[in-house]
Amino acid sequence: MTALIRPATPQDIAELRQLYFEVYGHGYPVALGSDPTEMRRLITDPHSHWLTARRTDTGELAGSVVVQTDPGNRVGKLVGLAVHPHHRQGGLAGRLTGAVTADAFATGALDSIHTTVRMVTQAPQRVVARNGYRPLGLLPNAADVSGCETLALFACYAEGVLERREPVTDVPQALMPLLGAAEEATGIRYPGTLALPFLDQEPLLPPPGGSGVVTATATPPGTLLTAPATAPVTTRTPIEVITAPGFVRRRFRDLFPDPAGAYSPLRTPNTLLTSPDGEFEIYAALDPAAASCALVAVHPYPSAANRALDSLMAALTRAGADYVETLVPLSDTAALHAFLSSGFVPSAGYPAMRRVGDRFHDYVVLSRTNRQIDFRTTAVSPLVQPYLSAYLTAWASIYLPPHEVVR
Numbered sequence: 001m002t003a004l005i006r007p008a009t010p011q012d013i014a015e016l017r018q019l020y021f022e023v024y025g026h027g028y029p030v031a032l033g034s035d036p037t038e039m040r041r042l043i044t045d046p047h048s049h050w051l052t053a054r055r056t057d058t059g060e061l062a063g064s065v066v067v068q069t070d071p072g073n074r075v076g077k078l079v080g081l082a083v084h085p086h087h088r089q090g091g092l093a094g095r096l097t098g099a100v101t102a103d104a105f106a107t108g109a110l111d112s113i114h115t116t117v118r119m120v121t122q123a124p125q126r127v128v129a130r131n132g133y134r135p136l137g138l139l140p141n142a143a144d145v146s147g148c149e150t151l152a153l154f155a156c157y158a159e160g161v162l163e164r165r166e167p168v169t170d171v172p173q174a175l176m177p178l179l180g181a182a183e184e185a186t187g188i189r190y191p192g193t194l195a196l197p198f199l200d201q202e203p204l205l206p207p208p209g210g211s212g213v214v215t216a217t218a219t220p221p222g223t224l225l226t227a228p229a230t231a232p233v234t235t236r237t238p239i240e241v242i243t244a245p246g247f248v249r250r251r252f253r254d255l256f257p258d259p260a261g262a263y264s265p266l267r268t269p270n271t272l273l274t275s276p277d278g279e280f281e282i283y284a285a286l287d288p289a290a291a292s293c294a295l296v297a298v299h300p301y302p303s304a305a306n307r308a309l310d311s312l313m314a315a316l317t318r319a320g321a322d323y324v325e326t327l328v329p330l331s332d333t334a335a336l337h338a339f340l341s342s343g344f345v346p347s348a349g350y351p352a353m354r355r356v357g358d359r360f361h362d363y364v365v366l367s368r369t370n371r372q373i374d375f376r377t378t379a380v381s382p383l384v385q386p387y388l389s390a391y392l393t394a395w396a397s398i399y400l401p402p403h404e405v406v407r
Helices: 010-027 036-044 092-105 123-130 173-186 245-255 302-318 333-341 385-399
Strands: 003-007 049-055 061-070 075-083 112-118 134-144 148-157 170-172 194-196 240-242 271-274 281-287 292-299 323-329 345-356 359-369
Touching: 003 092, 010 036, 010 061, 010 075, 049 092, 061 092, 075 092, 075 123, 092 112, 092 123, 112 123, 112 134, 112 345, 123 134, 123 148, 134 173, 134 292, 134 323, 134 359, 134 385, 148 345, 170 173, 170 333, 173 194, 173 345, 173 385, 240 302, 245 271, 245 281, 245 292, 271 302, 281 302, 292 302, 302 323, 302 333, 323 333, 323 345, 333 359, 345 385
Parallel strands: 075 112, 170 194, 292 323
Antiparallel strands: 003 049, 049 061, 061 075, 112 148, 134 148, 134 345, 240 271, 271 281, 281 292, 323 359, 345 359
């Protein structure tokens, strides 16, 4: 089959909605595949790149892909890659990926493009890798598509970006497996980065009757991690959850008028979590359809809510998010320690994510899930296998007592 790849137009919206339904059914948790208003906004947005593929003989819509961009932060995200079931096996997914990536980078406005791919099969991992995307980590239980799924994070870079990374001198010990996996999987190095010792704290224990001991040196063919109990705390912080998207966005812009004050590209907060006394305000992008949440910023300063992170998780679970992630600079050891001590696990790195002047700074994704993690049905390709081993090692170091970790 031959196909013509061209930009999407508003006239394509009805066919695009049908395409995403044919590929994902009713379970696709992204508005660009189901919400006509959001689809029109993206198609007409001069900073977005939406390409479609149509059969040259019949004109039938065969595929679609989008790169959304944050031009202020020079970061893009590839989303919505879909090929009709009747037109697979012909390399169309790879052609669409390559075309939209080249289209987005050609503007000169982006330093990197990242994407998350489903791991129900290995094919999506290979498609993005063949188009220059590097594996950066795993996001366990990150999306509720057809059940709770683990996603893999990949990123592609403009020329010369990785050569201008700012070095990091030390990181918490729990991050070392992730950095080692990145070196093995991508060749991206962390020369001179030293491990800081573990915090002096009790590990977070899984509840009784869990799935057994996870070894720190071997990855079983099928692995299941029991959802962890929260860390022991002496007090609980009441959390009020405000889900008023318009109000939250306005207040967020008032408190963080400078984008540098709250770095979270392509994330728009729609939920505010705060203590009754107003000691802190946490801004989050909550997506109940995907049962996930991204923490965007904390006011008045990042560490203000450190002691409330366990209460925060409980509040977000009640609000419908079983998976929570946050993006932290690799150099911010205080913030990393705070999230690690509250049960967040290093899941993925993002080298050279943020541009400051002519240098680039590395970030790390830390995540926590209240659902059982079941890797037995996850199709882990050799590209991301090092990250699975790293995640299991980090999980064990955080949630298992030292005498239960086999070394």
